[in-house]
Amino acid sequence: MKWSLSEINKKKYIDFNESLELAEELKGRSQEILDAKNVQAIGSVAYDDGLYYLDYQLKANLTLPSSRSLKPVDYPMxxxxxxxxxxxxxxxxxxxxxxxxxxxNLEKDLIDLDESVADNILLEIPLKILAEDESEEDEALPAGQNWTVLSEEAYAKAQAEKEKEAKEKASPFAGLSDFLNEK
Structure with missing residues (x-):
């Protein structure tokens, strides 16, 4: 859907409810997108005092690869x-x-809804997406002999515990806690 600036100037306000077919364009612009379905934009375009306002609610169902296994994951947006x-x-x-x-800045004398929707979908793709069976509670992260993969949260918690232990050992009263625990 495209509107010429003269059309918007004349009408001042245009409502729209559009279903868009953007799967091929999105897949061409990003390898992260495996599919895009049910892309819908509901809103308005308006003109006031030299400015053009484009406001809309964007809904889409994307298929993205899992960050961990690359399995296809449905992602409603x-x-x-x-x-x-x-x-x-x-x-x-x-x-x-x-x-x-x-x-x-408008480079052409038109506002292109398809372009805006595609740009905003690409901006909203999350960095981390996991399949249901890959959530951290359900499946442990990979580990091997003398190594493990930690989530950022687990790493931060381990660092905090190390700092706490280091402070306790550095305390001049650290030996007294053992003495008091014996009695």
Whole structure:
């Protein structure tokens, strides 16, 4: 779905409810995405005082590889997107807009919903995704002779315990605790 700037200027406000077929585009842009289904955007595009506002609720069902085993994992996604656009001429005339990182400069005379949705899906892909049978509670991390793989949480806990033990041993009263425990 694309809207020309003149169409948006004329209507000032346009509601939309679009189902998008973006699986091939997303797979071409990221090896992380194995499939994308039920991509839907519900929202509006509006014009006010030189700015174009694109606000929508994005829903999609992605298939991503597990971070641990590369098994396909279904990942439902729901995100609210709010983007502000302006033309290059408008940005030149308004220095505040030029210095704003929150406003996108329109390179064409149109706003492309497909492009926005694809970009926002790619931004929302998590770094860590596990299949149900791979959760840390259900399956131990790999280990071998004299080595183990730790999660960040387990590593932080082990470091805290080491620091606590080191402080206790450094205390001049550490020997007294053994003496008091004997009685």
């Amino acid at each position: 729901e995100v609210f997107v709010s983007e502000i656009f302006s033309t290059e001429d408008e940005m030149k005339n308004n220095e505040e807009l030029l210095n704003s990182d929150m406003i996108f």
